[in-house]
Amino acid sequence: MTVQDLAANYLSTGRIDGLPDGHFIGGRFTSASDRKMESFDPARAEAFAEFSLGTEADMDTAIEAAEKAAKDWARALPSERCRILNNVARVFHENADRLAVLEVLDSGKTLAEAQGDVQSSARLFEYYAGAADKLDGRSVNLGPDLTAFTVREPVGVTGHIIPWNYPTSTFARGVAPALAAGCSVVAKPAETTPFTALVMAELLSEAGVPDGLVNVVTGLGSDVGAKLARDPRIKQLTFTGSVTTGVNVAQTAAPNVTRLTLELGGKSPLVAFEDADPEKVADGAYWAIFSNSGQICSAGSRLILHKSLRDEVLAILTERASNLKVGHGLKNPDMGAINSDLHLGRIKAHVDAAKARGANILTGGDVTTDPDTGKGWFFQPTIIADLRANDPAVQDEIFGPVLSVQNFETEDEAVELANGTEFGLMASVYTRDTGRAMRVAHALDSGQVSVNDYWAGGLELPFGGNKKSGYGREKGWEGLDAYTKVKAITISNAS
Template sequence: MTLDARSLIKAYFAEGTLPGLPDGHFIGGRIVANSDGDRLESYDPGNGQAFARFGAGKGEDVSRAVEAAQQGLAAWRDTPPATRCQVLNRAAALIRERSDYFAVVEAVDSGKTLAEARGDARSCIRLFEYYAGIADKLEGRSIPLGSGLTSWTEREPVGITAQIIPWNYPSSTFVRGVAPALAAGCAVVAKPAETTPFTALLLAQWLHEAGVPAGAVNVVTGLGSDAGAPLVRHPSIAHVTFTGSVATGVGVMQAVAPNVTQLTLELGGKSPLVALADCDVDKAVEGALWAIFSNAGQICSAGSRLVVERSIHAEMMEKLVARTRTLKLGHGLKDPDVGAINSRQHLDRIARHVEAARGRGCSILTGGSATHDPASNSGWFFEPTIIDNLAPSDPAIQQEIFGPVLSVQVVDGEEEALAMANATEFALVAGIYTGDIGKALRLARSIDAGQVTINDYWAGGIEVPFGGNRKSGFGREKGIEGIDAYVRTKAITIRH
């Protein structure tokens, strides 16, 4: 696809669809029809209209994909690591060449802004390049056992991996698991969310074009109950990587237990952004703004709780409310600040959370209602919302809303800030804003989270390991640690 973004956007608004969208599963190196012919519609959250159809996969489609993966694994695991490196770099280059098309598809399918979708494309490129650099460095070690014995370890691929992909970051989460799996020599069967199927299908096609053997990467689309459930239960799956809700993650754990299948879980979050009295208030305000309103708050690691010291609370609220009210909502292809909510069902869920807070008498400083794209009066949107001065036990503090809703807690000092930061069942990410490096390091080491940033909530990147503790899940993705799930260590010893 060589069309530039401007031409694609113009054509999309004129025709209501996009060219080149896959209309089946990707199995065995090609697009194939659904086993029973059933199809689902994919909706553009920015206008609430269906723009394409895709296969409603079932157990039979999953079985075909796993069979193809078994054949693909046989070829790919024996591919020299240096060749795997070259293939993954070619995949990165293909995404770079087609990034306009890729970003437009992602924006239409997910509801996010085109700028955010472009950022996801860059993340995909970097992920493939990063794990391409690891593919030929999966080295073992020698073990000194004394005279007459030689012992060493080898790191080998675990086998066929299942990737259950969420709807909030459908492309970058796909690549976050697939790139290290392929670098290790594994095969993949992926099931994207039923509201965002298309970029996973495109990426699978482009990986095959880049040189990944037929069957080494497969994508089955459809409902979680019809396609995702039989995939994670399949006895030939060696590892499942799941990103989603705590409740569904618990179900996945139960489903894989009979097969003793390895598992990586990236689940919910209610991540604190701690603003201490000595912080740069303007930087903390800007950090808090985008920690919660990026991707319309639909981020597991969003800074959805602002834990602010009392002496700067009033100033921060005044500035943060003012900035929030400047944010422009709209269709993702029209360059807004904040895009749409991914589905009507999820929009209703966010609205119920906020309405319940209003019913409890909580102070809603700004926002608080579902709305539409002001240009078209259509689509699924929620106003950027701030709920102030909440008690630690309030549901808006304890429950993941997963939308553009910031819950504020007021504390007196560092010790109470730490207690509030750790006072939910989640432990995914935390941010700290302070001018005192000693306080920053004390808090960073004491807050229970898989990732902590200081004076820049979104600091880090592909190179930094990501994952949670407690009900935020277990296992790490990204960074060098991201490949650990896809390799196992074998010890070989010779007496001579």
Template sequence: MKIEEILSGTPVAGLPGGHFIDGAYTASTRAQMESYDPGRAAPFATFARGTAADIDQAVASAIHAFEKTWRKTPPAERGRILYHAAQLIRDDAERLAIVECLDSGKPLNEALGDVNGAARAFEYYAGACDKLQGDTFPLPQGYLGYSVYEPVGVSAQIIPWNYPISTAARGIAPALAAGCTVVAKPAEQTPFTALQLADILTKAGLPAGVCNVVSGTGAEAGAPLVAHPDVDQITFTGSVATGQAVMRSAADNVTRLVLELGGKSPVVVLNDCDMERALTGVLGAIFENAGQICSAGSRLVIERGIHDAFVGELCARAKKLTIGHGLRDPQLGPVNSAGHLDKIAGFIDRARSRGAEILTGGRTTADPETGEGWFYEPTIVADRPSDDELVREEIFGPVLTVQIADDPEHALALAGDCQYGLVAGIYTGNVSNALKMARDVDAGQIFINEYFAGGVEVPFGGNKLSGFGREKGLEGLRSYCKVKSVAARID
């Protein structure tokens, strides 16, 4: 698969056209949907448009595989299969990254990082398969008490469009490690790497029906999946509004949930920070993947003493970011769709009407080489009050809003004055201030002196409107387990 040929318009060969059910690609029962290349604003492939009937077939396959095969597979053998899958992902990393880039729009190097991260997720949970153990309880003499972790059953995975392969891996890998089977529904904008991932798992030795993928729209495939009475657990990543709808559907069947929803995360930069490290961190926190990250650092809360110098340099660096098609590996790629581009532009247009000062950016643009694609300039907006829309609402684009703090206590108050609680970043040379702020900010994960620090080993998830439950780490593994306690009289 040559990048030059793809950029010249050559069709991408070998992409799946059907769902992946019961260990194989299946023909679509309906007309295909188009998948768009955001860097050109044009379709580049088609995929299957799933229905409730496809979901029923996938869930039935997952139930059969769970009851007959996967839950009975020794944990060490599950680990061997997942580790083999990690190796196969790495072997096919370049092709997967190209497909991810075309589907999502992100720069090629970022896509390659996501693919390697997916491999690492399977590697991590491969090692955890045979280490998921329960406890014994200190009962009186004559009694024995212990607990065991059991897989919950069939897990439904609703995968977002901003990180298709890495989000799929962070949910599918622990589900399989725990002994669950999976039915995944990737976003309609980015279906291909999830489908390819299921095929890779099968090649690694995963039994048929253990991992199924049904592509299509949220209304026609996603909604029937989360409402399915035979689904035992749901992992959803997406918007607050859709997450609330998923909760309502899950309530009818009392289905377990992990919800990773939106964010409006602060990056707190104090006067005593390492300026260069903080500039690099803030720039990446908002402009990586064109700001289309739930945990993006979209609010810069900065102490007044360094505000002018810091923001001035930050704007200068933002203006120098290269823009272009993801396959050319620019520093900033396109946003995912025309509709999303309009949404981002709407936020800035309304801010201008309120008198907001746009320090840099603030306009739609295009690939400078072709004049095509869905692009928005890297944008920084001057100090806004806490009740402003740019401070309160998730934009999900390359837009950073500044808030000026008088001192660390004021910075903490500004950081916490938000309806979301996904992550927060802190840049300071004072360890005591950093740890106190980490203690007091209501967020699921705190980054100190490096935004996006950590990896699959670190639990991830939100508070408040950012959702509940945790993914990654051993906490993520427990999301796919139910605890059984046993107490026996033995005298």
């Protein structure tokens, strides 16, 4: 069935066929547990399926399967890993329509956004397939009497705690480099987005990934997630989520000295100087905050405007935001739903508090629904202007379609405002002055900086944060570092 057929069938019946039942362990779906949890379509605020609530025993079985599979995979020829990962990318492309529809129903995002996520997921496997046979060490010159070199070895069993905002691409950006490096995988998807990880694991098996190499256990973070974090057999743990949960994960894993990659929160600034094109700034800010309904760690949730640009940029941006159409993601509206009722309440609480402080809300500011059905978890595109540096709307990660606007006069003031939160994940600079762009880019305490295009970059570049946005890097060549350990070998040549 085409993506249009799949979407039309679901919208008319409220059902989707062929959903996984149980966990994916050892190359197959296990028997479904009696413990179940409903999975909700955020755009309808209605359950469309059930999935298994895993236990610690389920997670133990998955880790055991991964530990067994890791030994053979670590010895596999790099060229064989390369071949299989390229085959994974092909199988993902062949199943792109099914994955995209599942991504919409799991997360609430638009179909176009989900299709982009699936394509980037396939591309991640292509990229790391090309790295699998190029994980070389280096020769070190210690003089004629010694031969010294380094090798990169797989760390072993890796754990992956997947967030709900990008369940498909975040799964791929951890699993692909882990497999390329020779590691095995145990993944735990978020409770609100269980299905794409299960289907992707099945497709990996179909593409030739050996049994037990990739395992997925669904359930609660307090149960199976905590077990994954504290198990000493996990040699690398990759977590994406909130700062609070990330700290808990780190504390849980600490007694085993488990290697960690933490990609946590963000409150990323788009800084626009007086020479920037107002239309381009407004367009960049629009996509930076309203993509995926603002539910992006690296969303451009702060717009820091030179005072001379303020009125023109905000007039353009407010008009676009007020005309933005929300709706069911399968109908491809401008903006999709908020992932859960719980998170919708959190966004509303942040904005209500700003209203109570007398904030200047230019547009939006409240909960809404799908205009076609009157259902769903949606929040209006919201712009809050002229905020002080210490305002909670500037300092706190709202993680929704809420843009906080600040104003500045000098370059130093702009940098101070941009660096003025506890986060440091993403930043963008808009200016025609190349020298200024370079000065500010170097001055910003952020894991990545773009110039004149907020989402410029790609999966070939490392991604990760500074400060409370986390540590470690995913994507790019640097994404392999978490899954390899370096060994130095020295041979005496003396007779």
